[in-house]
Amino acid sequence: xxxxxxxxxxxxxxxxxxxxxxxxxxxxxxxxxxxxxxxxxxxxxxxxxxxxxxxxxxxxxxxxxxxxxxxxxxxxxxxxxxxxxxxxxxxxxxxxxxxxxxxxxxxxxxxxxxxxxxxxxxxxxxxxxxxxxxxxxxxxxxxxxxxxxxxxxxxxxxxxxxxxxxxxxxxxxxxxxxxxxxxxxxxxxxxxxxxxxxxxxxxxxxxxxxxxxxxxxxxxxxxxxxxxxxxxxxxxxxxxxxxxxxxxxxxxxxxxxxxxxxxxxxxxxxxxxxxxxxxxxxxxxxxxxxxxxxxxxxxxxxxxxxxxxxxxxxxxxxxxxxxxxxxxxxxxxxxxxxxxxxxxxxxxxxxxxxxxxxxxxxxxxxxxxxxxxxxxxxxxxxxxxxxxxxxxxxxxxxxxxx
Numbered sequence: 001x002x003x004x005x006x007x008x009x010x011x012x013x014x015x016x017x018x019x020x021x022x023x024x025x026x027x028x029x030x031x032x033x034x035x036x037x038x039x040x041x042x043x044x045x046x047x048x049x050x051x052x053x054x055x056x057x058x059x060x061x062x063x064x065x066x067x068x069x070x071x072x073x074x075x076x077x078x079x080x081x082x083x084x085x086x087x088x089x090x091x092x093x094x095x096x097x098x099x100x101x102x103x104x105x106x107x108x109x110x111x112x113x114x115x116x117x118x119x120x121x122x123x124x125x126x127x128x129x130x131x132x133x134x135x136x137x138x139x140x141x142x143x144x145x146x147x148x149x150x151x152x153x154x155x156x157x158x159x160x161x162x163x164x165x166x167x168x169x170x171x172x173x174x175x176x177x178x179x180x181x182x183x184x185x186x187x188x189x190x191x192x193x194x195x196x197x198x199x200x201x202x203x204x205x206x207x208x209x210x211x212x213x214x215x216x217x218x219x220x221x222x223x224x225x226x227x228x229x230x231x232x233x234x235x236x237x238x239x240x241x242x243x244x245x246x247x248x249x250x251x252x253x254x255x256x257x258x259x260x261x262x263x264x265x266x267x268x269x270x271x272x273x274x275x276x277x278x279x280x281x282x283x284x285x286x287x288x289x290x291x292x293x294x295x296x297x298x299x300x301x302x303x304x305x306x307x308x309x310x311x312x313x314x315x316x317x318x319x320x321x322x323x324x325x326x327x328x329x330x331x332x333x334x335x336x337x338x339x340x341x342x343x344x345x346x347x348x349x350x351x352x353x354x355x356x357x358x359x360x361x362x363x364x365x366x367x368x369x370x371x372x373x374x375x376x377x378x379x380x381x382x383x384x385x386x387x388x389x390x391x392x393x394x395x396x397x398x399x400x401x402x
Contacts, residue, residue: 038149038150039090039091039149039150039153040090040091041144041150042090042135042139042144042146042150042154043086043087043088043090043091045138045139045142045144046083046086046087046090046135046138047087049138050080050083052138053083053131053134053135053138054076054079054080054083056134056137056138057079057127057130057131057134058072058075058076060130060133060134061075061127061130062075064119064123064126064127065123066117066118066119066120066123067119067123067127070117074117077110077113077114077117078106078107078109078110078113079106079110079127079131081106082105082106082107082110082131082161083131085105085106085157086135086154086157086158089153089156089157090150090153090154090157105161105164106161107128107160107161107162107164107165107168108164108165108167108168109168110165110168111124111164111165111166111167111168111169111172112168112169112172114127114165114169115169115172115173115176119169121166121169121170124162124165124166124169125162125165125166128158128161128162128165129158129162131158132154132155132158135154192233195272196230196233196234197234197276198272198273198275198276199226199230200227200230200231200234201275201276202275203223203226203227203230255296255297255300255378255379256297256299257295257296257297257402258295258296258297258298259293259294259295260293260294260296260298261290261291261292261293261294262288262292262293262294262301262325262332262334263286263288263289263290263291263292265298265301265302265305266286266288266305266323266325267286269302269305269306269309270284270286270309270323273306273309273310273313276310276313277313277321281317281318282313282316282317282318282319282320282321283319283320283321284309284313284320284321284323285320285321285322285323286323287322287323287324287325288323288324288325289325289326292325292326292327292332294332294399295399295401295402296332296379296399297375297379300375300378300379301375301379301399303371303375304371304372304375304376304397305323305334305336307368307369307371307372308336308368308372308395309321309323309336310368311368311369312336312337312338312340312393312395313338315338315340315341315342315393316338316339316340316341316392317340319338319339319340319392320338320339321336321337321338322335322336322337322338323335323336324336324337330400330401331398331399331400331401332398332399332400332401333396333397333398334396334397334398334399335394335395335396335397336394336395337392337393337394337395338392338393338394339391339392340392340393341389341390341392342387342388342389342390342391342392342393343385343387343389343393344389345389348385348386348387351369351385352369352370352372352373352383352385353370369385372395372397376397376398376399379399379400379402380400380402381397381398381399381400382397382398383395383396383397383398384396384397
């Protein structure tokens, strides 16, 4: 391109006179010094051909597994902004300026976004190297050699971008793993509270009933040990919940579906939770059909019913808690209802939000209904609540077969 321009300008008559033409030599030195090897020339080249570069980069990126299904805006993400950052670095950037600018440049946000897009770390590095290759290909196509200053600045910017993106990706990934671990721990700890409370209450009831009849000193010590250890476990669980009270993210849920009968699951929960309901002050009624089969994760569904029933008991000191279920086509509809104190209209729209609890209860931390919502939605179902103050509450949730 340069040689054709020189011929057109009259600096040389033909290509054969290149070695002997002094005027041509001056012109070539001008282009070589001020254009061909200058960082600004490369910046201009990239700026003038951004669309072409982006199209070529996009075509090659589509070969990466994680990029195939992304729409174009998501695929591009911060790359157009990064191309502008490359241009600025080539135009007036020193190494120090480049390092300072890369600290908060687009690769940081891009690395985090690529984690959300499902890219693995290798793919993040690859897409930057593909852009580097595209710039090299464009320079070769325009007969511009990448030596000296433009070569070093381009590689410096690219390597800094890869480092920033990889660091942001890795830190965000580590934080996500930690958040999920902590939240899972909080969910498990919350679910442990109900059976631990049942154990403690059963031990207290047992102590009241048979304490005066225990002549065996060893049996008395065993009963005291049961109460003491149940209390210690409850304290440990509460401590875990207190330490994780600032959780902000959803927990990753793995579903292990299988067919199981729902009636025995509910009946076993009623048996376990009856001590919490008191000695007959709150009735627990199982109205689930004995032949109703559910295709779901039995462990998670048991935790949903456990939280809903325990929650209903807490708000129904004298009354009835009823569990109902039915099937319509491929969907099982479940309901836990009570005739207790009910939920105020102000709280009802927020009842499934994390840490939304009945503030009149010192033991409530507001995770139980959040757990229910997460587990039901993980099955593809929906959970809703309805209530009137003084008339009780009902929680309905669906479990579609899949």
